[in-house]
Amino acid sequence: MSRRRGERLEQAILDVAWDLLTRVGYARLTMEAVAAEAGTSRPVIHRRWPTRASLALAALEHAAPAETEAPDTGTLRTDLLALMGQVAHRLGTVHGEVLAGIVAETARDPDATHALRTRMATTAQGHVVATIVQRAVDRGEIPTIRLPERVAKLPFDLIRNEVVLYGNPPGQEVIAEIVHSIILPSILQASATETGAA
Known part of the structure; x- marks a missing residue:
């Protein structure tokens, strides 16, 4: 059998890492196990992904990209609920x-912190919320708005926060509360500010 190199090897490693993540979870993922199942060596993996965190995040993106499509349900409120x-x-x-x-690793591992921050920066997806808001503007639901970046990232940041703090994503009631109490008011406030400045 020919030896895998380059992109083929990387894909094989990521496939194995994802399979292990789904079977044993992140806490039990090891570079040694990935290397053994991928038919390669730990140094080969370390050259591409120096930490377990960076490998896990790469496997996550490889198997299930974080990109989210903007729902189009007909109203701003229901679009935001569907997105959340x-x-x-x-x-x-x-x-x-x-x-x-x-x-959990970031408290003792600066590399894990860096990997996580890089992942969050590249998957903030504020453009998805911007698309939803622009559709609401086009429908005449709200005035033209210059959506602040921090407001555009709110849905993703708040759900991540729920997962990190409580270990589970929020249910429908909590999602509705977040949308009605935080996200919608923030968008409408930005809209009102924009209108007042005009």
């Missing part, structure tokens, strides 16, 4: 377990 439901569902799977595991 999608994100909560994803974080109720191995995504959330990996995230919680890496967060």
